[in-house]
Amino acid sequence: MHFTTTEENYIKAIYHLQQETGNVSTNELAAELSTKPASITDMLKKLTVKKLLRYERYKGVRLSSEGEKLALAIVRKHRLWEYFLVNTLEFGWDEVHEVAEELEHISSKKLVEQLDLFLGYPKFDPHGDPIPDSQGRMVMQQQINLIDLAPDIPAEVCSVGSQSTELLEILKHKQLGIGTKLQVKRKFSFDHSIEIKMKNLPAITISQQLAQSLFVKTISND
Amino acid sequence: MHFTTTEENYIKAIYHLQQETGNVSTNELAAELSTKPASITDMLKKLTVKKLLRYERYKGVRLSSEGEKLALAIVRKHRLWEYFLVNTLEFGWDEVHEVAEELEHISSKKLVEQLDLFLGYPKFDPHGDPIPDSQGRMVMQQQINLIDLAPDIPAEVCSVGSQSTELLEILKHKQLGIGTKLQVKRKFSFDHSIEIKMKNLPAITISQQLAQSLFVKTISND
DNA sequence: ACTTATTTTTAGACAAATCTAAATTTAAAT
DNA sequence: ATTTAAATTTAGATTTGTCTAAAAATAAGT
Numbered sequence: 001m002h003f004t005t006t007e008e009n010y011i012k013a014i015y016h017l018q019q020e021t022g023n024v025s026t027n028e029l030a031a032e033l034s035t036k037p038a039s040i041t042d043m044l045k046k047l048t049v050k051k052l053l054r055y056e057r058y059k060g061v062r063l064s065s066e067g068e069k070l071a072l073a074i075v076r077k078h079r080l081w082e083y084f085l086v087n088t089l090e091f092g093w094d095e096v097h098e099v100a101e102e103l104e105h106i107s108s109k110k111l112v113e114q115l116d117l118f119l120g121y122p123k124f125d126p127h128g129d130p131i132p133d134s135q136g137r138m139v140m141q142q143q144i145n146l147i148d149l150a151p152d153i154p155a156e157v158c159s160v161g162s163q164s165t166e167l168l169e170i171l172k173h174k175q176l177g178i179g180t181k182l183q184v185k186r187k188f189s190f191d192h193s194i195e196i197k198m199k200n201l202p203a204i205t206i207s208q209q210l211a212q213s214l215f216v217k218t219i220s221n222d
Numbered sequence: 223m224h225f226t227t228t229e230e231n232y233i234k235a236i237y238h239l240q241q242e243t244g245n246v247s248t249n250e251l252a253a254e255l256s257t258k259p260a261s262i263t264d265m266l267k268k269l270t271v272k273k274l275l276r277y278e279r280y281k282g283v284r285l286s287s288e289g290e291k292l293a294l295a296i297v298r299k300h301r302l303w304e305y306f307l308v309n310t311l312e313f314g315w316d317e318v319h320e321v322a323e324e325l326e327h328i329s330s331k332k333l334v335e336q337l338d339l340f341l342g343y344p345k346f347d348p349h350g351d352p353i354p355d356s357q358g359r360m361v362m363q364q365q366i367n368l369i370d371l372a373p374d375i376p377a378e379v380c381s382v383g384s385q386s387t388e389l390l391e392i393l394k395h396k397q398l399g400i401g402t403k404l405q406v407k408r409k410f411s412f413d414h415s416i417e418i419k420m421k422n423l424p425a426i427t428i429s430q431q432l433a434q435s436l437f438v439k440t441i442s443n444d
Numbered sequence: 445a446c447t448t449a450t451t452t453t454t455a456g457a458c459a460a461a462t463c464t465a466a467a468t469t470t471a472a473a474t
Numbered sequence: 475a476t477t478t479a480a481a482t483t484t485a486g487a488t489t490t491g492t493c494t495a496a497a498a499a500t501a502a503g504t
Contacts, residue, residue, distance in 0.1 A: 006461070026482055039462055041483055046460090058469055058482060089336035099330045106328075108321045114311035228491065248452055261492055263453055268490095280452060280499060446504095453498070460490085468483070474476095 001050075005105045008074055009033065010043050011052060012104075014063055015071035023060035072136035073112075078104040079125035079132075080115055086126040087119070093126040093178060094171070097163040128159035128178045128215070146214040147194070151184045153218050161213035174204060176214070223272070227327045230296055231255065232265050233274060234326075236285055237293035245282035294358035295334075300326040301347035301354075302337055308348040309341065315348040316394060319385040350381035350400045350437070368436040369416070373406045375440050383435035396426060398436070 003011075013032045017024045026044070030037045048055045052067035063071060081103040085091040091099075113134060116122075123139055124130055130138035143158050157180045160167065171177060175198070185203055186195040192208035225233075235254045239246040248266070252259045270277045274289035285293060303325040307313040313321075335356060338344075345361055346352055352360035365380050379402045382389065393399060397420070407425055408417040414430035 004460085027480095035461090036463065037482065038464080038484080042461075085333070085336075089333070089340055091332070091336065095332075099328070099333055102328050102330070106321070106324045108324070110313070110317075111307070111311070111321055114307075114313065118311055226490085249450090257491090258493065259452065260454085260494080264491075448501100448503075450501070451499080453496105455496080456494090458491105458493075461488100462490105463488070464486090466483105466485080468481100470479105470481070472477100472479070474478095 002107070003050075003070070007043070007047060007050075007052075008070070008105055010047060011063065011067055011071050012074050012078075014053065014061060015068065015075065018062055023062055025060050029061075069136060072132045074104050076132040076134075076136070077106070077112055079129060080112065080119065080122070082125045082127070083119055083122045083131065084115060087122075094168040096126065124158075126178060127163070128157070141217060143215040143217045145212060146184075146196075146216050147192070147208065147211040149184050149216055149218075151187070154181065154183055155216035155218045156181050157214055158217050159215040161215070167213055170210060174206065174210075175201070182216075224329070225272075225292070229265070229269060229272075229274075230292070230327055232269060233285065233289055233293050234296050234300075236275065236283060237290065237297065240284055245284055247282050251283075291358060294354045296326050298354040298356075298358070299328070299334055301351060302334065302341065302344070304347045304349070305341055305344045305353065306337060309344075315400060316390040318348065346380075348400060349385070350379070363439060365437040365439045367434060368406075368418075368438050369414070369430065369433040371406050371438055371440075373409070376403065376405055377438035377440045378403050379436055380439050381437035383437070389432075389435055392432060396428065396432075397423070404438075 010029070010033065013029055014024050017028055017032060021028065026037045026040045029040045033040070044053070044055045044061055047053050047067070051064055052070060053061050053063050055061040078100045081100045082096045085096040085099060086093050116134070121133070122131055124141075128141070128143075130141060132138045141158060146155075146157075149155055157176060157178055160171065160178070176182075180198060182196045182198045184194055185197050188194070188205075192211075193205050194208075194211050195203050195205045197203040232251070232255065235251055236246050239250055239254060243250065248259045248262045251262045255262070266275065266277045266283055269275050269289070273286055274292060275283050275285050277283040300322045303322045304315075304318045307318040307321060308315050338356070343355070344353055346363075350363070350365075352363060354360045363380060368377075368379075371377055379398060379400055382393065382400070398404075402420060404418045404420045406416055407419050410416070410427075414433075415427050416430075416433050417425050417427045419425040
C-alpha cells in the first residue's frame with residue numbers, strides 16, 4: 001500500500017509524540033504539524049480507515065501495529081539519510097534535518113537497503129539517535145538527561161532533544177555537539193542552571209532548558 | 223521560487239518533447255504525462271503565469287529561458303542520482319529510472335552539489351545521457367542513430383531512446399546495453415531490420431523499431 | 445471553398461488537504 | 475452539581491490537480 005507524504009508526516013508525528021505522552025491529543029498534533037485541530041480530526045479519520053491507527057473521538061490516538069511499522073520505516077529512512085549526508089556528503093550535523101525530511105519519503109525499498117549496506121549498517125545517526133534496522137528493531141541507548149547527571153562523572157553528549165534551529169544555534173555557539181565529552185561541576189538550585197567543563201575549555205554555565213535538551217551517556221576515562 | 227512535483231514533471235516533459243518537435247502540442251503532452259488534454263491546458267496557463275513557458279492558445283508551447291533553466295536543473299538531478307544508484311549503490315542500469323524520478327524532486331541545492339562532488343563530476347549517466355553541470359551546460363555527444371550507422375564501422379552503444387520497461391526488457395534479452403560494442407553487417411530494405419555483430423556472439427537481427435531506439439558513437443579499433 | 449475531422453479550450457464537477465466558524469463533548473472550578 | 479473553560483468535532487468553503495462533456499478553433503479532404 002502507498003501513502004502520501006502528508007499521511008507519512010502524520011504517522012511520524014504521532015510516533016514521536018506517543019513515545020512520551022502515551023495517547024496523543026488532537027491539539028498536540030496540531031502544534032507539532034503546524035496545522036489547525038480541525039484538519040487533524042479529518043486526517044485521523046482517514047488514517048483510521050486505512051488501519052494505521054486506533055482512534056476514538058475525543059479520546060486521542062495511538063498507532064496500530066501497522067502504523068508503528070510504517071513509522072519505523074520512515075524513521076529508518078530519515079536517520080540513514082542523515083548519516084549519509086554527514087558521513088558521505090560531508091554535511092554538518094546541524095544542517096541535515098530539513099533535507100532528510102524530504103528524502104525520508106522516497107519509496108524504493110531497494111534504495112534503503114542498498115544505502116544501509118553502503119553505509120555499513122550504522123546503528124546511530126549523527127544526532128545520536130538509534131537507526132531502526134530493516135525489521136524495525138533498534139538498539140537502546142541507556143542515555144540520561146544532562147540535568148540528571150551527577151557531578152564529576154565523565155559523560156558524552158549522544159543525543160539532542162530536538163532539531164529546532166534555535167537549539168542548534170545555541171549548541172554551535174557553545175561548542176556543544178554529539179560526541180562532546182564533559183563533566184558537571186556545579187548545580188545551582190536557584191534556577192537549576194548547571195556548570196559544565198569540557199576539556200581544554202573554561203567551564204561554562206548553561207540554563208535548565210538547554211541542559212534538558214541534551215542527553216548523555218557516561219563514559220569510562222581510561 | 224518553489225515548484226510542486228507536478229509542475230516540475232510538466233516542465234521536464236516539455237523539455238524532452240521540445241528537443242525533437244520544436245513547439246510541443248497539448249496532445250503530445252497529454253500522452254507523455256498520461257493525463258487528459260484538458261488538464262494540460264489548465265496547467266499550461268498556470269505555468270505561463272509563473273513565467274516558465276511561452277504559450278499561446280491553440281499554438282503549442284515552448285519553455286522560457288527560466289523554464290529551461292529549471293528543466294536542466296531537474297535533468298541534472300535525475301542523471302546524477304542515476305549515476306549514484308548504479309555506481310555507488312550497485313543498482314542495475316535498467317532499474318534506476320523510477321527511483322530517480324522521485325529523487326529528482328528533492329530541492330536542496332547543497333545536496334546536488336555535494337553529490338556531484340562525491341561522484342567526481344561525472345559527465346554521463348548510466349544510459350549514456352550527458353549530465354548538465356551546475357550552470358546547465360553539458361557536453362555534446364556526436365551520437366548517431368543505429369539505423370544510420372554504415373556497415374562494418376565499429377561503434378559503441380552510448381544512449382537508449384527511452385527508459386520504457388518494454389525496451390529495457392528486450393535489450394536485456396538481446397544482451398544489448400550502454401557500452402556494448404558492435405558493427406552493422408547487413409541492412410534489409412524489406413523491413414529495415416539490420417543484422418549486427420557483437421564480439422564473441424553470433425550475429426543477430428534486430429527490428430527497425432529497436433535499431434531506432436539505440437544511439438551509438440563510432441570507435442577506433444586499436 | 446466548404447464540409448468533416450481533429451485538436452484544443454472552456455465550463456462545471458470531484459477528491460485531497462486544508463481553513464474558519466459554529467456546535468458539541470469533556471474537563472475544571474467554584 | 476452546575477457553570478465555565480478548554481479541547482475536539484462538524485459543517486461548509488477554498489485550493490490544487492484532475493476529470494467529463496460540450497464548445498470553439500484549426501487542419502484536412504474532396
